[in-house]
Amino acid sequence: MADARADALKVRRIAAFTRDGRGGNPAGVVLAETLPDAATMQAVAAEVGYSETAFAAPAEDGWRVRYFSPETEIPFCGHATIALGAALAQAHGAGAFPLLLRNGRIEVEAGMRDGAWRAVLRSPPTRSAPAPGLIVAEALDLFGYDAGALDPTLPPALAHAGADHLIVALAAREALAAMAYDFSAGRDFMRRCGLTTVAFVHREAERSFQARNAFAGGGVVEDPATGAAAAALAGMLRDLGALAGGELVVLQGEDMGRPSRIEVSFTSERGASVSVGGACADIACP
Template sequence: MTTSSANAIIVERLAAFSEGDMGGNPAGVVIRQTLPDPAEMQAIAKEVGYSETAFAAPIGQDWRVRYFAPEIEVPFCGHATIALGAALAMRHGDGLFRLHLNDARITVEGRRTDRGLAAALQSPPTRSAPAEPQLVEEALRLFDYRKKDLDPRLPPAIAEAGARHLILALADRARLAAMRYELPAGRQLMLANGFATISLIHAEGPQHFRSRNPFAAGGVYEDPATGAAAAALAGYLRDIGWPHGGSIEIMQGEDMGVPSRLRVEFSDEPGASVRVSGSARVMPKET
């Protein structure tokens, strides 16, 4: 745990979707009897500097939760929810916790294992639609990609599962590894279209994907692991009839040197919630 200078609020720091004792996406977690006011939460998130910080306070037997990136509030964050589930399990024991978000109600299951911490969330409902050609062209220009770089099996789409993402599937793993863009231009494109991230993926098989997720809208160049985008991707795959077999595994963050593993399980029911799970670890204390 560390203490934010903003009114001495305790911030727990955990990495979600970690690979053993390494990798994962760091998230701040603040658990209090009442939530700070929005301006204070925004200030704390900016000071913490992670892509998101989750703020939680009890409401009866449930929890009121809000998520803040360094620059904006976001409606839903998967990795911060996994971190929160792990933090609640450390405090209250293994269990299923009901969360009230700004626009949805979800659950997260947190548990302690022989290998550390683990959590699984049930996402908000999913939906997807084809991306407009002009938007696709703008996104390709942002990353200096060409239409020939895209995987025709996975057409560009806008997908949601609590947050909105543009999905671009690349046919070549090397093109994904070479991802580069200008942060201000990426931020402008994402904010103009209401995107939490742009989800760049490469399908290594029906159930195995590599992913990179620029998060310029929140002032972050790239996320090492993005649970909300993983949930949205699963909903999109279901919508297009991809042979997912009921689950997918996503490796993310490797090209950043921060390996992260996300597992998503889902049915064939259109729009239904999906389950996103992974390990979590407590971050080393800052000195």
């Protein structure tokens, strides 16, 4: 049964970045008159049990938003923002909604298309830098890879688009499918290094990537769709000169049985925001 506190706050459950009506990453969404205190939001997020729950309340010129994983607050979450956009459009009609985060402002736009709710967010500004060798070595050891598994054309990077991610490109799809790690050690590593996720990607075509994201720092083994990491990946590719701009697709969740599709578009302007979008589906309450 749904938890009483979650019911009292009317938690919506929405899967973001669904693929052909299936899969996606479940998020909790709470639309409230005022934001609850942090302890209550943390407790509700733990009870909901999804990788993130977004809490939103009207502000003077938009919606103030905070994100909580089962174990900690997160500065920005892409899939929960997409789910929030769908919830806002369902409640207030299709359109664009300004969002006030703890560390900046973004916007999400949502509406109905082809019989499904869809939303597109504009990420915070992006940045990336080569990942320090010691962090890369520890990550490879944690996940059981050696340096030979890496894609030499896309060196590991620390990338940011509202949250910090270690992005590691693997040369083979089979290596991506084999991703596994010790959860306790992974949580220690991610928290110690200030990483929201460790994102492994495989470039299957110039503008198409397969991805897997470990999220032990937030109390979740793996995310089936990670919009913030997809935005950070686009910024990293732009910084490396691997893509000047345009569109790319990130396919995630296949190895978890939750196929997800993240659609990304971005300009050639270094550091500029990235657009991340996808379809959504309501999840029946337990």
